[in-house]
Amino acid sequence: MPALKVLLAEDDFLLQALASAVLQQEGFEVIQAMDGGQALALFNQERPDLVLTDYDMPVMNGLELIRAIRAKGLHTYVPLVMFTGGGKAGLLQESLEAGAIEFITKPFEPDELRCRVNAIADLVSLHRGLAEAKARDDEELSIAKHVLGRLLEPGIKGMPPSFCMETLPTRRINGDACTWKQGLPDVHYGLICDATGHGLTAGISTIPVVEAFLTMAGRNIPLESIYRETNQKLRRMLPTGRFVCLGLVRLDTVNGQLSILNAGMPDTYLWRRKDGSIREFTSRSLPAGVMVSAGPVPVEEVEVQVGDRVFFYSDGLLELWDSEEEIQRLLRAGADLTVEAHRDFIRAAILQKVGDAAEQLDDVTWCLWEVPEPSLSLPTSSDPSTEAAQDLDTGLVLSTEIHPVLHSLGDLIPDLMTFVAHNHLGSGDTATLALLITEALTNALDHGVLGLDSKLKDSGFEAYEAEKRIRMAALKEGRIRIELQMWHTPLTRRIQEVKVAVEDSGEGFPWRAWLEGHSAGNRPSGRGLSLIQALTQDLEFNASGSRLSFRFRCS
Numbered sequence: 001m002p003a004l005k006v007l008l009a010e011d012d013f014l015l016q017a018l019a020s021a022v023l024q025q026e027g028f029e030v031i032q033a034m035d036g037g038q039a040l041a042l043f044n045q046e047r048p049d050l051v052l053t054d055y056d057m058p059v060m061n062g063l064e065l066i067r068a069i070r071a072k073g074l075h076t077y078v079p080l081v082m083f084t085g086g087g088k089a090g091l092l093q094e095s096l097e098a099g100a101i102e103f104i105t106k107p108f109e110p111d112e113l114r115c116r117v118n119a120i121a122d123l124v125s126l127h128r129g130l131a132e133a134k135a136r137d138d139e140e141l142s143i144a145k146h147v148l149g150r151l152l153e154p155g156i157k158g159m160p161p162s163f164c165m166e167t168l169p170t171r172r173i174n175g176d177a178c179t180w181k182q183g184l185p186d187v188h189y190g191l192i193c194d195a196t197g198h199g200l201t202a203g204i205s206t207i208p209v210v211e212a213f214l215t216m217a218g219r220n221i222p223l224e225s226i227y228r229e230t231n232q233k234l235r236r237m238l239p240t241g242r243f244v245c246l247g248l249v250r251l252d253t254v255n256g257q258l259s260i261l262n263a264g265m266p267d268t269y270l271w272r273r274k275d276g277s278i279r280e281f282t283s284r285s286l287p288a289g290v291m292v293s294a295g296p297v298p299v300e301e302v303e304v305q306v307g308d309r310v311f312f313y314s315d316g317l318l319e320l321w322d323s324e325e326e327i328q329r330l331l332r333a334g335a336d337l338t339v340e341a342h343r344d345f346i347r348a349a350i351l352q353k354v355g356d357a358a359e360q361l362d363d364v365t366w367c368l369w370e371v372p373e374p375s376l377s378l379p380t381s382s383d384p385s386t387e388a389a390q391d392l393d394t395g396l397v398l399s400t401e402i403h404p405v406l407h408s409l410g411d412l413i414p415d416l417m418t419f420v421a422h423n424h425l426g427s428g429d430t431a432t433l434a435l436l437i438t439e440a441l442t443n444a445l446d447h448g449v450l451g452l453d454s455k456l457k458d459s460g461f462e463a464y465e466a467e468k469r470i471r472m473a474a475l476k477e478g479r480i481r482i483e484l485q486m487w488h489t490p491l492t493r494r495i496q497e498v499k500v501a502v503e504d505s506g507e508g509f510p511w512r513a514w515l516e517g518h519s520a521g522n523r524p525s526g527r528g529l530s531l532i533q534a535l536t537q538d539l540e541f542n543a544s545g546s547r548l549s550f551r552f553r554c555s
Contacts, residue, residue, distance in 0.1 A: 004121050005029045007048035009039035009065065010083065011057045015106065019052065022110045026118060036060025040068055049124050050117070052104075054083040055091060063091075063098055070099040077127035079120050083108075137200065144203035148177060151210045155179035162370040164343040165190065168316075168350060169363050175202030175244070176314050176363035177210055181217035183250070184435040186374040189217035190249035192265065192365055194314045196242055196287075208233050209244050209288065219414035220434060223248045223261040224297040227288060234289030243289035247312050251304070253374040254435075254531060257461065258304045261297065263287050266315055267324055271335055273307035278328055303461030308371045309335065309342070316364035320353040339370040399483040404449055405475050409441050420484065425495045429554040433498060436535060439528030440502040440548060441480060448504030448546055449478040479505040494554075501549040508545030 006028045010016040020030045031046050033039035037059035043051065051069065055062040066080050081102040082095045092103060104116055156165060156179060165178045175195030183189055191213040195205035209230055216226045226248060234244060245264030251257075260268055264287035270279040284298040311331050321327050334345035350364060398419065402412060417434045425433070446452045450471040456464040485499040514529060533539050536550040 003027050003029045004049040004124060005031065005046060006117070007031045007033065007039060007043055007046065007051045007053075009033040009036060009051070009053040009057065009062070011035055011054060015054075015083075018110065019108075019113060022113050023117060026114055028117070028121070036062065036065040039065055043069060049078065049128075050120060051078060051080045052083065052117070053080070054106075055095075056085075063094055066095065066098045066100055076131060077124060079124060081117075081120065144200055144207070148203060148207055148210065151207065151214065152177060152179045155181055155214065158182075160188070160372055162339050162372045163188070163190075163368075164339075165192075165365075165367040166347075167363055167365040168354065175206050176316065176365040177206045178365050178367055179210060179214070181214050183217055183220035184438060185431055186253045187220060187435075188249075188251040188253070188369075189213070190251070190312070190367060190369065191217075191246065192312055192314060192367055193244050193246040194265065194316075194363075194365070195244045201242065205234070205238055205242060205244055205289075208237060209246060213248075219418070220410065220438070221414060222408065222410035223250055223259055223299050225408070225411055227261055227263060227285065227297050231288040231291060235292065238289050243287040245283075245287040245315075249310065249312065249369070251310070251369065251371065253306075253372060255528065256303050256305060256371075257301060258308075258310065258371075259299050259301045261285065261299045266313060266318055268310065268312040269328065269331055270302065270304065271309045271311065271331055272305075273309075273335075274305065276332070276335065278331065301461070301465045303457075304371050306371050306373055309339065310369040310371075311367070313366040314363065316362040317350070317366055319362055320350065320364065339368070343368055397483065397485045399481070401479055401481040404445050404478055404480060405472065409438070409445060409480075413438055413441070416482075416484070420486070420495070420498075425498075425554065429495075429552075432535060433500075433552055436532055436550070436552060437482070437500060437502075439532055440500060440550075441482065443509060443528055443548070444480045444502050444504035444506075447509040448506030449480065450475065451506060477505070496554050498552045498554070499549065500552065501547065503542075503547040506546060509541070509548075511541040511545045511548070 006023055008016060008019055008023070008030055010019065011034050016032060016034075020032060023030050031042050031048060033042050035058045036053070039051075039053060039057075040060065042048075053062040053065050057065075060068070062082055062084075066082070069078070069080060079102065080100045081104060082091075082100045083104050083106055084091060085106050095103070102116065102120060104113065159165065159180045163180060165180060167176050167178060169176070175197065176193070178190070178192040181189045181191075191210065193206060193209050195202040195209075197205075212230045212233055213226060216229060227246075230244070230246070234242075243264075247263070247265040247268055248261040249268070250259040252259075258270065260281040262268055262281050262283045263285035264283050267283075268281040270281070271277075272279070279302065281300050284300070309331075313327070317327060318324070321330070330346060330349055334342040337345060346366065346368060350366065354364070398416070400416075402409075413434055416437065417430055420433065421430045446468065447454070450468060452464070452468060452471065456467055481503045483501045486495045487497045488494060489496055529539075532550055536552050539548065539550045541548050
């Protein structure tokens with residue numbers, strides 16, 4: 001460490017020479033001034049680490065010098081020490097109030113000066129070390145904030161207009177993050193997470209959670225699979241006792257389905273426009289990074305309609321309001337406004353609470369989603385085309401068979417689409433084809449293998465899902481087979497058309513009744529099939545309804 005620089009302001013030549021010699025023997029670099037004005041000029045020029053000043057000096061006395069230095073608003077610790085003969089009443093109090101930290105009475109013994117200045121120099125070194133450590137911490141935190149910001153920014157900027165997700169951060173990282181990702185067309189994923197602790201550890205803990213979410217949500221992976229992967233990743237990376245609370249949201253606007261996975265976060269709320277009621281989704285799973293092997297992961301699924309609103313947030317909001325009941329009142333108070341005005345209302349209320357608090361101790365993250373209209377419209381009548389693929393080369397044929405209990409459809413479909421995309425299928429077509437295949441496989445599972453009746457949805461979506469879980473738990477046998485046949489252009493080798501065939505081992509789907517209702521202009525159950533008919537050609541069923549096929553023309 002370089003020698004500390006001491007500014008010595010003393011108009012007595014002999015005392016200045018004595019003090020300078022003692023300080024130089026101790027290894028200090030000494031800058032000498034004969035009056036207060038010269039001392040202030042040298043302070044501005046040399047930026048010393050310690051100032052020793054006599055009180056009674058020409059031009060500017062020691063008290064005025066101390067006040068002038070303190071008025072600069074120093075960003076580093078510079079101790080100011082007063083030499084005095086002790087003749088002026090009240091000088092001690094005035095000097096301390098001005099900013100001096102120590103007095104040395106003249107005349108002084110060299111050993112006394114040596115000991116007193118060395119003790120003060122130790123304080124300077126301690127403060128300097130703390131400042132350097134803080135600078136390193138701040139740099140590391142800024143890097144973590146930068147990396148996390150780069151991960152979150154695309155999702156926050158790309159959200160639909162009816163979605164709002166934001167964090168009001170403290171000066172340091174506290175481990176909060178939120179972002180959005182689209183899976184299939186009209187399928188929206190949301191993440192909000194809060195890592196334990198504060199500072200760099202919390203920020204680093206958040207980064208792998210966001211990475212896993214963005215990667216898996218983009219592939220339309222189920223919420224429970226995202227949670228399991230995140231849990232295992234954090235178990236491998238974090239020390240014992242560190243974990244991340246998270247809330248995962250999946251909103252399928254085509255089928256009107258909301259899925260919530262709450263792992264250690266405050267309650268999530270669904271406000272229904274139809275009757276103004278609020279549905280609560282409490283935490284039903286441990287935070288990610290706690291369990292060695294995650295068992296059953298509860299995911300709550302409910303039916304939603306356009307205009308319903310979902311509100312989820314971190315515990316930083318609970319530190320501003322006294323109870324969850326007050327937060328519900330905040331949600332209700334703005335529910336009659338447009339979603340944009342509701343967003344501004346919540347933001348203003350939060351900023352007011354933060355302004356009233358003595359200190360914001362935790363990040364405040366909140367998210368408000370209004371269920372939008374799906375972008376993919378369903379037709380009122382079918383318009384199939386029987387035009388066959390012309391001037392195309394037959395490409396590859398991909399066929400696989402699965403057991404629904406052993407192989408999750410949600411995990412299978414992303415792998416299928418990754419394979420197809422690598423064979424020259426555009427990203428937009430890949431997403432649409434993934435949606436169509438998802439609907440076809442779900443139809444085969446629900447109505448073919450499990451034998452579910454869509455009329456169960458008349459009693460509510462939750463009743464339908466509850467019956468589905470019961471039948472899945474009891475399922476022993478059942479197969480679903482999917483075949484993809486692809487045609488390429490001769491020159492570019494890009495996929496131009498895909499034929500999809502899905503067959504199940506069940507008794508079949510009553511497609512005739514569905515088709516009659518659709519042709520009559522009704523909107524019966526089976527919106528997934530309506531979507532397939534809207535976006536494809538040559539939708540066909542076999543006689544029993546256990547097999548359906550269609551052609552998808554790429555853009």
